[in-house]
Amino acid sequence: MTEPSARPTRAQQRRQTEERILTAAREKFADLGYDRTTIRAVATSAGVDAGLVMHYFGSKDELFSRAAEVPRSELPTHGFPAEAGAAGTGEVSEALLASLASRLDSEPLASLAVLRSMLTNTDAADRYRTAAEPELNQITAGIPTADAELRASLLSAIVHGVIIERYLLRLGRLSDATPDEIIQLLRPCFQSLAAEAPSGGSSATESKSPSGT
Amino acid sequence: MTEPSARPTRAQQRRQTEERILTAAREKFADLGYDRTTIRAVATSAGVDAGLVMHYFGSKDELFSRAAEVPRSELPTHGFPAEAGAAGTGEVSEALLASLASRLDSEPLASLAVLRSMLTNTDAADRYRTAAEPELNQITAGIPTADAELRASLLSAIVHGVIIERYLLRLGRLSDATPDEIIQLLRPCFQSLAAEAPSGGSSATESKSPSGT
């Protein structure tokens, strides 16, 4: 048996190089978007040749497609926690806020790459739509009113608007605020959109145990 | 005196051609973004030659710059009504909602061109920032709390998130909902972010003093 640490397999070597290329690609795509990112720049950034990138991934589209997949290592509580799916009413906003908090703490580069290219590249737009759809359905399912779909769409729009301005545009105070500051301000906002009663003040028998992290 | 209607002046002719080019440019930029829009396509769409476009505008940047200016004819109550500026507390959310309603009814093509290119073109991003800044300051001025800046940033992010998903991404029910539906759902949301008391009022005269940081 060959010792893997001493002499890495050919396949392992390749796997490692691929990963280095993908990381460089994610950075470029997230920073410049699809169109302005060149294979050459990605290759240089990864310390390899442009031809090699083509040899590995076949095309720029394929490279983007692979780079846009969020690696397992960067999946914390990303998107929308599955546990809250069937929880029913009353916890949609908290689940969404928790999801947003984690994304405000650190949004995966792959997601930023998709968001950056979303408006000018149809592949990225499709990927965004596909990724957002199940989340949207889950939110909708947790809202009891007849206009649940529209409410869910608004919640989704808010989440993405905040993330875009924080990470991609660096606008205003949104880029340096702590996740908690933002979450606290958005809580009543989300509760009203999720058709829930406000938590803080009124009367209401608070069963309201915030799900333990 | 030459009759203008019978024989249009040379300058008028040019003006007219320029406007046709600008309209075509706005459509293309709003639809495809800066990078994917070509001078050639704009020229073809306007029924003129590509060289003429260059002759008139000098460069693609300049063409975009001119196309991104919202023409006077399309300025309804755009942005943030000036009258509400010094109105002080209590009307920020309503003013913002009114502004949003008008934009949800019909957002100018020039604005869509900027929004579409915002994430992948620095000129467009700067233009967006410059346009958003005074509006942001005005909102901030109308919010009494210490974290007014952050609240204003969130309000701005929400507005743009909704507009982007409605017009540019056509996501979910957001694209076919009426402006009024959206406004009604967002009202309590905006009121809480503007640190105002809810208007409709379930119960609760909630003065809900927001903890000044």
Place this chain on the structure above:
DNA sequence: GTCTATAACCCGATAGAC
């Protein structure tokens, strides 16, 4: 397997004919 050279294409911008 890795890298070099180059093909084929499209762009913005320029110069000049009509």
Place this chain on the structure above:
DNA sequence: GTCTATCGGGTTATAGAC
């Protein structure tokens, strides 16, 4: 004033040398 022809540069993608 309007349009044609073209230049120079950059891109993806391919073919082939090492």
